[in-house]
Amino acid sequence: MTWHETERAWLADTLRATAYDAPTLCAGWQARHLAAHLVLRERAPRAGAGAVGTVATRGPGAATERLAATVEGPEDYAALVDTFAAPPPRWSPLAWAGDAVNASEYFIHTEDLRRGAGPAEPRALPDGLRDLLWGQLLRMAPVRLRRLGPGVVLVRPDDLRSAVHRARGGHGTVVLRGEVGELVLAVSGRLQAADVTVEGAPDDVAAVRELLTGP
Template identity: 50%
Template sequence: MTWHEIEREQLAQALRDVTPDAPTLCEGWQARHLAAHVVLRERNPVVGAGIAVPALAALAESRIAALADQATTEGSYRDLVARVADRPAAWHPAAWVADTRNVIEFFVHTEDVRRGAGPVAAREVDPDLVEALWNQLKRTGGLRLRKVPVGVVLVRGDGVRHHLRSPKGDHGTVVVHGEVGEVALYLFGRGAAADIAIDGERTDVATIEKVLPSR
């Protein structure tokens, strides 16, 4: 199995382990909303585009809410989770970019479900998955920081470093320390639930905290 297939099953299992109304780290979403998001992201072009096109965001949210509203009972919720576990057909465009698109997405959403009700023990991450996540972070981890003038260096738990972005103007660089999975959660907006540490000048740390709060 590829990593996106393994992580899809991890996500589906995390969803099976909770109730439809279980909280998640996604503000305003319960487990059924997150499941609806994953299903529609791969199968509904409006929802898929709404992630990147602000003008479609409200419509995408309404479609996610509508599907989630159909999954309030245990049976209907289990049916929805089964659709999460059922990957798109090989001919579907979502299947063509599954490894580059879904590994980190599914990893983060699994933690959204696992940590939604509060802190839990970090799950053991296979070393090969660590490398897959790290490679994706190096490519896309700075997307949320496009307008942030502060430089960012990532440092893994094993000491491996990556210069994610350079500072602009008079700003300096902050250093984000943590295991790769925790850094992924931080860079994808789940800093309050991630076990990371940030070093740097107070003003630079404050600047990045406005975009990616860590507490």
């Protein structure tokens, strides 16, 4: 199996283990909204179901809200989760997007569920998935941080590091330290739920926290 297939299965299992009205890290979303987002993302992409870098701060869109509203109990929820658990139809762009688009999405949303009600132990990631997420993080971070004044350096426990944003406007550089999965969560706007240390001058740290902390 590819990593996105593995993560789809993990996410589907996590959805099934979560009550349909359980909170998530996504502002305004219960588990049923997250399931609706995932289904619409793959089967009705024009509905604008949201993307990995924005969903934590957008709240449910109209299409997601409508589909989530049809979930009135566990049976409705189970049916929606089963729809997501099956691969998307061949006509969907997400059917051929593979790891490049889906792996981080599924990983992040699994953690949205696992940590919605409070802290959860970080997952121990296989080396291959860790390396894939690291590569995707290094591409995502410069876009996510582009308007930030302080610079940002990401540092893994093995001391592998990457400067993903250059300081400007007289600001210094902030260092984020953590496991790869935790850094992915932090940069995607879930810093408040990630096991990451933030080091730097107080004003610069505050600016980074303001950008990367969801409601």
